[in-house]
Amino acid sequence: EAKHNGRDGIIVFNEELCELVQRKLDIERLLHFALEKDEISLVYQPQIDEKNLVVGCEVLVRWHNEKLGFVPPDIFIPIAENTGFIIELGEYILYEAFQTIKEWDTSDLGIKQVSINISMRQLMHQDFLNTIQRAMKKYFRYGCEINIIFEITETSASDDYRSLVRVMNILKRYGITFSMDDFGTGYSSLSYLRELPIEELKIDKSFISQLADVQQASLVKTIVDIAKNLNLTIVAEGVEEEYQREYLQELDCDLYQGYLYSKPIKKEEFENFCRK
Numbered sequence: 001e002a003k004h005n006g007r008d009g010i011i012v013f014n015e016e017l018c019e020l021v022q023r024k025l026d027i028e029r030l031l032h033f034a035l036e037k038d039e040i041s042l043v044y045q046p047q048i049d050e051k052n053l054v055v056g057c058e059v060l061v062r063w064h065n066e067k068l069g070f071v072p073p074d075i076f077i078p079i080a081e082n083t084g085f086i087i088e089l090g091e092y093i094l095y096e097a098f099q100t101i102k103e104w105d106t107s108d109l110g111i112k113q114v115s116i117n118i119s120m121r122q123l124m125h126q127d128f129l130n131t132i133q134r135a136m137k138k139y140f141r142y143g144c145e146i147n148i149i150f151e152i153t154e155t156s157a158s159d160d161y162r163s164l165v166r167v168m169n170i171l172k173r174y175g176i177t178f179s180m181d182d183f184g185t186g187y188s189s190l191s192y193l194r195e196l197p198i199e200e201l202k203i204d205k206s207f208i209s210q211l212a213d214v215q216q217a218s219l220v221k222t223i224v225d226i227a228k229n230l231n232l233t234i235v236a237e238g239v240e241e242e243y244q245r246e247y248l249q250e251l252d253c254d255l256y257q258g259y260l261y262s263k264p265i266k267k268e269e270f271e272n273f274c275r276k
């Protein structure tokens, strides 16, 4: 009897595993056609300063497929990174985002900065600098007042650290600045943080969501202290509750982003959000 149950258990497990594997294969296969089938779109999440003014936004990618529905970027971005599709996808996102930034730059919306997530694989790709140069020539031939920020994450303390710093410095000369995303969740060492040419640090939402915990709160204070010492702009991501914002404001965080203010929204909605 027990054996029988056990076997059933294994069969169920296998079916679930099969479904998971099948879904991953579906994602991989269908993702490949996502651009040509026009299934990729961008949304924008407002960033707010201490005076409650909108300073800009983070650009976030969305993928809707008729068979799979909405697939979250946490799922498909790592797959795109592994298959190499991130290069094509990343370039598309970049061009779309630049086009929007150009429109905003000549508007009266008062947008100061726009952040774009860039995968390490994309940043380190041999054609990346050329791609950026081409995109900037196309959209910002006459300059751009809006500060364009590339958000990068601390991956396995890059084996190719020197090339990383080199690429980042070249991009800085193009007027791009850098933000360290999801700070505290990866492999970053403090020296990494000090040596990379970054201007901004984003405290990961996993810390913000646990601010009710005294130990977590003091950890966040430590992160803010470090960032201030390094003269970095501090962005808190995933701010959902008023008490979180109050605590972060006591610590003198610079920018706030989260559902408390707005979810990521479509371009027109964001423009309306700015006007309010």
Ligand code: C2E
Pocket: 045, 059, 060, 061, 072, 073, 074, 077, 093, 117, 118, 119, 151, 181, 182, 205, 237, 238, 239, 240, 257, 258, 259, 260, 264
């Ligand atoms: P991320 O760059 O750290 O982006 C922040 C994520 O937190 C977004 O999830 C955002 O929707 C979510 N978020 C913001 N405020 C709140 C909040 O108050 N509560 C909660 N629970 N979540 C909040 P999203 O859009 O699903 O993106 C997930 C991750 O996928 C991003 O994390 C980023 O690593 C990656 N990603 C998204 N768009 C792009 C892109 O265009 N390029 C690349 N390379 N990666 C992207």
Ligand code: MG
Pocket: 058, 117, 151, 181
């Ligand atoms: Mg980000």
Ligand code: MG
Pocket: 181, 182, 202, 204, 205, 237
């Ligand atoms: Mg983040």
Ligand code: MG
Pocket: 182, 204, 205
């Ligand atoms: Mg994150």
